[in-house]
Amino acid sequence: MAENNTGSDTKRVLMKGNEAVGEAAIKAGCLCYFAYPITPQTETPEYLARRMEEENLIFLQAESEIAAINMVFGASAAGARVMTSSSSPGISLKQEGISYIAGGELPCVIINVVRGGPGLGNIEASQADYFQSTRGGGHGDYRCIVLAPNCLQECYDMVMNAFDLADYYRMPVIIQSDGIIGQLVEPFEMHPYEPMFEKLPPKDWALTGCAGRKPNVVRTLFLNPPNGLELHNKKLDEKYKKIYKELRWAESFNCDNADLIIIAYGATSRIAKSAIKRHNNNGKKIGLFRPKTLWPWPDIELIEIARKNKGVRFLVIEMSMGQMLEDVLLSLMDVVPKKDILFYGMGGGWNPTPDLVYEKISEILNK
Amino acid sequence: MPDKEINILIAGFGGQGVILAGNVLAYACIDAGKNVCAMASYGAEVRGGTAKALISISDHEIDSPIIERPNLAMIMNAPSFIKYIDTIQPGSPVIINSSLIDSDKIPKTKHDVVKVDATNFAIKMGNIKVANIIMLGAMIKKTHILEPQSVVNGMKRAFYKGKKGLYYINESAFHAGYDLI
Numbered sequence: 001m002a003e004n005n006t007g008s009d010t011k012r013v014l015m016k017g018n019e020a021v022g023e024a025a026i027k028a029g030c031l032c033y034f035a036y037p038i039t040p041q042t043e044t045p046e047y048l049a050r051r052m053e054e055e056n057l058i059f060l061q062a063e064s065e066i067a068a069i070n071m072v073f074g075a076s077a078a079g080a081r082v083m084t085s086s087s088s089p090g091i092s093l094k095q096e097g098i099s100y101i102a103g104g105e106l107p108c109v110i111i112n113v114v115r116g117g118p119g120l121g122n123i124e125a126s127q128a129d130y131f132q133s134t135r136g137g138g139h140g141d142y143r144c145i146v147l148a149p150n151c152l153q154e155c156y157d158m159v160m161n162a163f164d165l166a167d168y169y170r171m172p173v174i175i176q177s178d179g180i181i182g183q184l185v186e187p188f189e190m191h192p193y194e195p196m197f198e199k200l201p202p203k204d205w206a207l208t209g210c211a212g213r214k215p216n217v218v219r220t221l222f223l224n225p226p227n228g229l230e231l232h233n234k235k236l237d238e239k240y241k242k243i244y245k246e247l248r249w250a251e252s253f254n255c256d257n258a259d260l261i262i263i264a265y266g267a268t269s270r271i272a273k274s275a276i277k278r279h280n281n282n283g284k285k286i287g288l289f290r291p292k293t294l295w296p297w298p299d300i301e302l303i304e305i306a307r308k309n310k311g312v313r314f315l316v317i318e319m320s321m322g323q324m325l326e327d328v329l330l331s332l333m334d335v336v337p338k339k340d341i342l343f344y345g346m347g348g349g350w351n352p353t354p355d356l357v358y359e360k361i362s363e364i365l366n367k
Numbered sequence: 368m369p370d371k372e373i374n375i376l377i378a379g380f381g382g383q384g385v386i387l388a389g390n391v392l393a394y395a396c397i398d399a400g401k402n403v404c405a406m407a408s409y410g411a412e413v414r415g416g417t418a419k420a421l422i423s424i425s426d427h428e429i430d431s432p433i434i435e436r437p438n439l440a441m442i443m444n445a446p447s448f449i450k451y452i453d454t455i456q457p458g459s460p461v462i463i464n465s466s467l468i469d470s471d472k473i474p475k476t477k478h479d480v481v482k483v484d485a486t487n488f489a490i491k492m493g494n495i496k497v498a499n500i501i502m503l504g505a506m507i508k509k510t511h512i513l514e515p516q517s518v519v520n521g522m523k524r525a526f527y528k529g530k531k532g533l534y535y536i537n538e539s540a541f542h543a544g545y546d547l548i
Contacts, residue, residue, distance in 0.1 A: 014390075014397055014524075040409055123409070184432050185390070185405040187397050267432060274431035354431045 018043035069097030079206030099138030107166030116349025124349030125179030255287035379443025384499035389420030395521030504544025
């Protein structure tokens with residue numbers, strides 16, 4: 001649906017979420033994009049097929065998701081800013097490649113417009129890939145930074161952030177969208193690229209042709225005795241610990257003195273907010289805690305809120321049967337009794353509605 | 368426009384321009400400086416199947432992108448009327464395409480039903496496809512949710528990338544719909 005609103009000026013434009021992430025990638029200097037179509041993310045390759053040609057960048061519809069992620073692997077090793085996108089079953093196919101990219105410490109941006117699963121599932125919005133994104137997904141001991149936008153402005157801004165974070169930490173960054181956010185049309189400010197860091201480390205590891213210098217090697221195989229792979233894992237682990245310290249994003253709404261705090265991310269957080277505001281209007285003290293980074297999970301931020309609100313209960317809402325719930329339980333295990341952490345979720349591509357969330361909250365308050 | 372959120376359902380069969388009409392409304396909201404949030408059906412819909420668009424318009428922040436109980440509707444064919452009428456809040460204006468919805472054959476409801484002979488009028492205009500914009504004109508006249516000029520400006524943006532001729536016939540269709548009721 002995108003009209004001619006791709007100029008460089010800051011203005012309020014109207015696009016689909018899937019198109020906004022594409023434009024943000026171009027603005028952030030993404031040189032190559034490789035992908036394979038799948039509902040509900042196909043508007044991203046559709047949009048970039050046109051725009052990347054206009055900008056003289058590289059767009060390639062690969063023969064499969066597996067081919068696409070390995071093209072990402074190659075382009076990233078050569079030092080390019082590179083992106084791929086897909087939806088759940090397609091992201092599953094990419095997992096081997098993502099593990100290699102993480103192992104090789106290469107930067108890239110991956111967009112997952114999550115749909116219902118498991119298996120082929122359906123094309124409706126879902127959040128059932130939380131485990132896949134935050135627990136690795138592929139084999140081996142690795143992490144990806146996971147950012148979860150809940151509106152188009154964040155889709156746009158977070159993709160730009162994702163490229164910077166990927167280059168800064170040298171690792172894959174996942175944008176966890178879903179069928180609602182991807183298909184949503186709403187206005188946002190299309191501002192020019194704003195780098196997150198004053199200076200990024202030089203890509204002196206990139207495979208750019210070694211004339212005049214020592215050859216670079218991007219390695220995911222560590223046979224050097226006696227414990228090459230162990231040392232590599234230690235190095236990765238130190239990096240992940242550093243990221244945990246530096247990058248925990250969350251937002252809270254009406255959490256002060258709340259009796260009940262909803263924890264939700266992405267589209268679900270907006271559905272919940274509608275219901276919360278209705279309760280607030282009736283004088284009920286309900287708050288919202290929304291993680292914007294799913295990994296690293298903003299546990300310290302949540303613990304602080306729990307400590308400030310003695311006796312508060314929590315309600316985790318997800319479009320899944322309870323995945324982020326596990327991070328909430330882990331975060332609050334020393335602060336809040338388990339019985340005060342409640343869950344409401346829907347699987348199989350069904351989303352809670354403001355009415356259903358409103359009723360669920362009423363039910364909890366009346367107990 | 369009143370202070371409360373306007374939640375609009377547009378429904379019809381695939382090919383009637385249901386989603387396009389929603390996009391035009393969304394562009395019109397940008398022109399009017401309002402907040403808007405639109406969700407259209409996607410994926411398995413094909414020409415002839417049912418299609419719907421849901422649009423929220425507000426002067427305030429729009430939270431939930433999921434609309435449960437629309438308070439305004441524009442319905443382009445009979446199967447969509449039967450399918451969606453119960454989801455629309457009683458008393459709300461419902462603009463129906465009377466060319467394809469026989470008002471004698473549909474159940475009586477507690478809605479403010481406005482009949483617009485849109486498809487027949489579109490055929491008279493020489494392009495059956497503009498029935499959606501005729502309906503939109505009638506809806507704006509009935510509800511005053513937006514200034515007609517904002518919708519015209521919205522159409523300029525929505526049809527910008529296509530042929531200019533499409534813009535002109537749609538502008539005429541909008542004014543025709545506006546004058547039909």
